[in-house]
Amino acid sequence: MQDMREWLESRQVSIYFITVVIAALVACVVPAATLLEPGINPALALMLFVTFLQVPLTELGKALTQIRFFAALLLTNFVVLPALVGLSVGYLGLDPLLTLGVLLVLLTPCIDYVVTFAHLGRADARLLLAATPALLIVQMLLLPVYLGLFLGEAGAGLVQLGPFVHAFVWLIALPLVLAGLVQAWAARQAAGAWTATRLGLLPVPATALVLFVVIASVVPQLGTAIGSVRQVIPIYVVFAILAPLVGWGMARLFGLEPAAGRAIAFSAGTRNSLVVLPLALAVPEAVPILPAIIVTQTLVELVGELIYVRMIPRLRA
Numbered sequence: 001m002q003d004m005r006e007w008l009e010s011r012q013v014s015i016y017f018i019t020v021v022i023a024a025l026v027a028c029v030v031p032a033a034t035l036l037e038p039g040i041n042p043a044l045a046l047m048l049f050v051t052f053l054q055v056p057l058t059e060l061g062k063a064l065t066q067i068r069f070f071a072a073l074l075l076t077n078f079v080v081l082p083a084l085v086g087l088s089v090g091y092l093g094l095d096p097l098l099t100l101g102v103l104l105v106l107l108t109p110c111i112d113y114v115v116t117f118a119h120l121g122r123a124d125a126r127l128l129l130a131a132t133p134a135l136l137i138v139q140m141l142l143l144p145v146y147l148g149l150f151l152g153e154a155g156a157g158l159v160q161l162g163p164f165v166h167a168f169v170w171l172i173a174l175p176l177v178l179a180g181l182v183q184a185w186a187a188r189q190a191a192g193a194w195t196a197t198r199l200g201l202l203p204v205p206a207t208a209l210v211l212f213v214v215i216a217s218v219v220p221q222l223g224t225a226i227g228s229v230r231q232v233i234p235i236y237v238v239f240a241i242l243a244p245l246v247g248w249g250m251a252r253l254f255g256l257e258p259a260a261g262r263a264i265a266f267s268a269g270t271r272n273s274l275v276v277l278p279l280a281l282a283v284p285e286a287v288p289i290l291p292a293i294i295v296t297q298t299l300v301e302l303v304g305e306l307i308y309v310r311m312i313p314r315l316r317a
Contacts, residue, residue, distance in 0.1 A: 020211055023215035023219075024215055027215060034217050036216050036217040041170060044274065046206050047203070047209070048112055048172070050179075052115070056126070071254060072251055075250060076247050078142055081107075081246060089235075092235070095228075097290065100151060101290045105276055106271055107143055107146050108272035110271055112272075113207070114128060117309055119203070121262060122312075127260055128267060131267075162278075163278035221292060222296065224288045225288045228293055232297070239269075244265040248262075248264065248315055251264040
């Protein structure tokens, strides 16, 4: 069983790349692939459950005492990166609707599958897992502030609480509780240990499933907004390159250990696109432009994550 797990993890990048290619082909030749969209959140929940299962949840209390890590994480995501993003979109002079989409997705750090990729990339996923409630609460509080700052008063009223709470309950809290129950079961009974061992094979396949569902379901929706998509792709590519470096630099500034520093780098480079998508859909006259440019960030980011899990483990103190 351990050999199979090691085989999957050693070939994860190839597995993900093949999955992305197959999903893109399916999206191009099967118009009905958009019907897979309701499966995105269940697939994410499964991925996070099996990821949380690999992280010793009994150690989360220790993670919460890592003050320097939390300071670096919050400053990176809510001070340094927003400043860079705000200056960038202001300088580029995009259409207001495009600016809103870019801000929605780049100002919100990921609270879900970043834990999976951090774990695969030899970062301290335990610290990121402990930080997810703080990341969610702070972004809920600050996103209206930043939208108001960068877009004016009209932008401040666009964010609704519901989608964030829904994402936290179903994508973080429930998988986390289930993982804790399975870990407790595994510690007490042989049947629990047997189950946990087999579930340990699923992180890579579950992540591949998320990639397939997201890409196959949303790529067909990009065509009618291709002009807008072309404008934002360079922004997303530059962000994907610079953000992890900013995160690693902040980690070095705070003197964090390499694994914790890698966690900051992953958090900086991974955004909350799937969570803010419902926010975008709630904006009047948003379709198809806002969903298209937010999903485009997801696609750019997923390619970036495949590179991150290979490159970020090489970062050393």
